[in-house]
Amino acid sequence: MRVSAKLQTAFTLTELLVVGAIIAILAALLFPVLGSAKGKARRTSCLNNLRQINLGVHMYCDDSGDTAPKTPWTSNSPAMYLDGQTGFKRVLESHSMSNLFSCPADTFFYNYGTNAGGGYLAQSLHAQSRSDNSSYGFNGGQMTIFGTNTFGIAGRKLGSIKDPIKTVLVAELPAYFPWSWHQPEPGLPLFNDARNMVSFVDGHVSYIKIHWNNNSPNGFALQYNPPAGYDYKWSGD
Known part of the structure; x- marks a missing residue:
């Protein structure tokens, strides 16, 4: 039994x-x-970071006669093409904001100086000296890439910007090229409609698509304003 x-x-x-x-x-x-x-959760954290950084830039402008930071750009800088976007971080250090510059989704980046695998590196941009240890970039412009000057608002008075609700102030660094930490396309160092978190001159932050024209002689997204239908632009005009 x-x-x-x-x-x-x-x-x-x-x-x-x-x-x-x-x-x-x-x-x-x-x-x-x-x-x-x-x-x-990562996007929410990134959105909050950008809101605070955006506020810091506005505080800097308030202390500087409404004038946006004029970030450094030197061809011999170890940061190279990123220096124009991330140099603004140095002017915000006095506002105790350095802990906000790491995006939790920042887990890889592309080294455009190499060809193997599109230059993919499984490392955080925030951990790189070339990005001034920042996941975010200021829409500074004032660079020449492939013979073309980039748009941007460095040194401009914020009150002179004609469309503040659409003009980029600070964004995730991939937005300038573009690619995405949030919805990556494996093996593609650049692709159209890459989604990135972007803050604007008027203070709001949005998760938007970035235009990339594969047929453009200007290789990166930051070198031209997008066509109609996109919710951003680089130029303050």
């Missing part, structure tokens, strides 16, 4: 397989939800 009772309470192989299948199905359903929640 004791043996019979033990046999009746044991799971059969079929029952174990059914339970295993149910667990696998539930896991498959939950993983995308958890991944989506994690991505949303």
Whole structure:
């Protein structure tokens, strides 16, 4: 009788397989939800960072006669092409904002000086001296890339900017090229409609698409304003 009772309470192989299948199905359903929640949490953190940085830039402008930072640009800088975007961080250090410059989604970047794998590096831009240890970039402009001057608002009075609700102030660095930390395209160092978190001259922050024209002689997104239908522009005019 004791043996019979033990046999009746044991799971059969079929029952174990059914339970295993149910667990696998539930896991498959939950993983995308958890991944989506994690991505949303990262974007929320990034949005809050940009709001505070945007406020810091406005505080700097208030102390400087309404004039936006004029970030340094030198061809022999170790930061190279990023210096024009991230040099603004130095003028905000007096406002104790250095802890805001790391985006939680910043886990990789592209080194455009190499060809292998599109220059993909599984490292944070925030950890690189070339980006001045920042995940974010100021829409400074004042650079010449491939023979073309870039747009930007460095040195301009904010009150002179004609469309502050659409003019970029500070954005995630991938927005300037563009690619995305939030919705990456594997193996593509540049692609159209890359989604990035962007803050604007009027103070609001949005998660938007960035235009990239593959046929343009100007290689990066920061070198031209987008066509109609996009919610941003680089130029203050």
